[in-house]
Amino acid sequence: MDFRLLCVISLSVLALAYAEPVKFADCGSSSGKVVLVDINPCPKQPCQLHKGQSYAVNVTFSSAVESQTSKAVVHGVIAGVPIPFPIPVEDGCKCGIACPIQKGKGYNYINQLPVKNEYPLIKLVVEWELRDDSSNDLFCIKFPVQIVS
């Protein structure tokens, strides 16, 4: 599977739809600053994530550091307990970000949030981090979602 191709496909699908800014909380973006978070589709908040579907995430942020790499780490926080949430492409440099990341520059991180059929029908908080070379967060965002059938 060519993950680079996967991201390009996601990008072109995204271009056809329109994005919804979501309310998010910053959970410690020590190496950058988040400007905007879009989830698509998400016509009402908290975002309703249908099982078996995939959601486009677009995080607009600026970096406060230089970094060769960027790695995404996603958790679903259920009743305060963070549970790893697998995403198809961990490498942020393959998801809209031209690496090496430059200090003071703005970027769009574009990825997909796949919702598996076996997930329970619950409300949870998604915590999405993008880590730099030193494992500090270029961004860390949190937003509530509801998994629906």
Ligand SMILES: *[C@@H]1O[C@H](CO)[C@@H](O)[C@H](O)[C@H]1NC(C)=O
């Ligand atoms: C991501 O969001 C930014 C800011 O709204 C927008 O300019 C850009 O076109 C979006 N990218 C995609 C692929 O949706």
